[in-house]
Amino acid sequence: MSLATKVYKSFESVVGPENISGDPAVLRSYMYQPFGNNKGVWADISPEAVLMPASTEEVVAIAKLCNRHHIVFKAMSTGWGIHNLPGVEGAVLLDLRRMNRILEIDEKNMFAVVEPHVICMQLQVEAMKKGLNCHIIGAGSNTSVLASATSVVGYGPDGLSMGYSGRNLLGVEWVLPTGEVLKLGSLGADAGWFCGDGPGPSMRGIMRGWEGAWGGLGVFTKCAVKLFHWNGPPELEMKNAPPNYVLKEPINFFRASLFSFPSLDQLAEAAYKLGESEIGYFICRLTPSFVGLQMTSGKNYVDLWQSGMMQQVLKYAFLFVIFANSEREFDYQQKVLAQVLEETGGQVSPISETEEMQEQTAITVLKVDAVVRSCFRSAGGFNTSFGAMDTVDLAINQIKAGAGLKEKYIKRGVIMDDGGDNSATLLFEQGHLAYTEVLIMYDHHDGESAQGALEYLAESNETCLKQELGSPIFQISQVGTGKHGVFGPACFNYDAWLREIKKQLDPNNTCDPTAYISPDE
């Protein structure tokens, strides 16, 4: 126990002895964080203790103790990625796992109020019982609803019809770095959870800005998120054996198909037209490697890749899903889609038309439950690059830049050969926004591979600046102390604003400065 005994006891009196630990074994298990790590799986810095508060009151008490004793604190929800750990020595980690309730599902006003450890799948299954559905981020339904809404990015392919997490955020309860509780939106005017921007204070920009403060600006203890109409059954029953669970009964007016195009530019044109036509439930850029790894693994995958079949049938492809409310609407959307494809040279990929693929794709689209297969299973290490949210054109330019850049690293053999173009996600909000990420797979335990991946990520960041491709979604927040530095001047000196927000809301610098921004220049 490295924390002074008196301080440890104070924390213990807040959360109870069962919910605090400074034991080396407990701390070591939290230090295992491969995603975002420069090399290997272990974080360099250990928290001094892990605390598991069960309520806003306990979070407030912890924050006040931290301010009094000048101890840095950092909160995590499901904890996937090294950014969940404190980036400075001497800090305490708040694992919010015990704050795990769905507090309300307001059927009439179509929103849910959740605590930090509610995962997307928990919310979805409860929402579906009431004829509602929720946005699930691309990382998967095993992630926290609140974290992506308040603190970290929040994009996913069902965003075509259900927006993205930051946009879906309504009322928020926020424990500031000082321990004061701030209620945002309608909640701040005692008017309930229904709105994020008023009546009551709207601080969405300060609270999360473009991509969130990554746990570096207090603790979000409750929030409301928008829910969306769900026209399917209240419970989705499965059949078949793992890992190929599929829906027992097909869903009415639901169709998922992969479309490939002669060029990326024609794919972009189709995306624009689909956005303008305001049809579709889900759209995702899918590449031969990503789809292949969803379908198979090990030698079967290698054989499939080396056959070249996937590369041929899925060159410049996306997955597009129609989920309509009636037969008439379904027919209409199909007709519009067919017209767009005709105008842009899109072809239905034959592999998506088999019954097996239709079944498997449906469950992957609805549940977003198999991302790990494509991202982590092949080489162990995974990271992502580019990803500024803007227009389809920018997304396409990101893909071109990323694929070109990756070629060099694939030739060096330091990242997995996925064909270079391995990007995911595309349109949001019926085409008003778009973004894509360029994925890389590598062996994080292999020094040369890990170093190669780091070099690629650094070069992709530089490319974002040089080619004006926007701020990369993950890299900007994973580089620790000094981050934002090169991007600030390129983006209206936004870092100066962040620094001012930090100084005002966190005068004692008790929230992890490596997660948000350091108060010092």
Add this chain to the structure above:
Amino acid sequence: MLLELNDYVGDMKRCARCSICKWPPLAQMKSWRFSQNCPSIARYNFHSYSGGGRMALGLALAEGKLDDVTDELLNIVYRCTACGACDSSCKYNSELEVLWSIYSTRAHLVSMGYFLPEHLMIIDSLRKEDNTLMQPKADRGKWAEGLELKDLSKGDQAEVVYHAGCLYCYDPELSPIARDAVTLLKQAGIDLGFMGSNETCCGSMAFQLGFQGDFIKFAESNIDDWNAAGAKRVVTSCACGFGIMKAVYPLLGKEMKFEVLHITQILDELIKEGKLQLSKSIPARVTYHDPCNLGRNSEQYVPWRGVEKKVLGQFILREPEKVVHRGWEGVYEPPRDIIRRVPGIELVEMERIREYSWCCGAGSGVKLSMDDFALWTASERIKEAESVAAEAIVTACPWCERNFKDAIAQSGNHLMVYDVVELVKQAL
């Protein structure tokens, strides 16, 4: 040895830390209330108490990143029923050997001289009395008195050996179930015998707690005894025994001249052949609890031994191909088929079933060494049974039955607990 921590370093290094091990396969989640799959993380909450957390600690031990073995480390390692739910969920996406990494971590600690004092009592009892329950060896066969069962340890021969298992032998409330099982088999004309007071523990608890030398001794001795008895089939009522005999015994490399069956498999067979006819009505709405060691943990385990090659740059290809144990090949249908054939019974399913079933809480020595955790876990299952308005929970494992009965007694609940065998006996 069977369990070498270094054999699992490759798996432990490639956990993505995605936390999918903490939930049922996501596509199978049906409600918030019953959305957890691992009793350990559900009860103790620290990430350390999950499959992923334990893999991290196994890796830390293998890499020498933990200076001391603290009491809390032992709590983390042993407050786990080894139910394998984490393993099934992980393999939905990642194909890592989570459960065998946990077993190997325990074996590693035991080899360093670290275990819980309560576990030493269990192992001492095994060594001295051939059972895990600190009961005299001489009393092991008493449960069968009056059944006129052939004692194969005295030179008799039979086609089928019945292995009751420690708990059915010594728990007076449960022993009648073993008697019922034997009665049913004999009634169906099975040529049956048992090992009398020379029956010994299957060794599953020793294996799961990391005492692999003791496990091997018991397993080899059982295989030798059953081979010597000339049996074609070994039938056990103990799901833990069945799981270890199916999944791990074959790894010892000894010829097994017999087929291993769980009592529900042979009863199902006999009912379908018309040798047992269920005619009496039992009007009840029941639910079935899948014992972990009858279900997902009873798939024969094939350890991967090979080389990892890099292809396509950094794609890691295992040669030979790894056999992935997803828990799907367990015994799920025979007990359900039996229940469905009982006149008057309505079988309703709980949310967490088959390869993603919630554990009863008793496994891997937890019932004997940390009963509060066992009872908490059982109480969660009882609430799940109540949520489907079941009047009774039916299972096929003495440890599950014991734990459910204790949890129900503690809570004052009115849910009934039945073994599948009891239903068959009543319905004849």
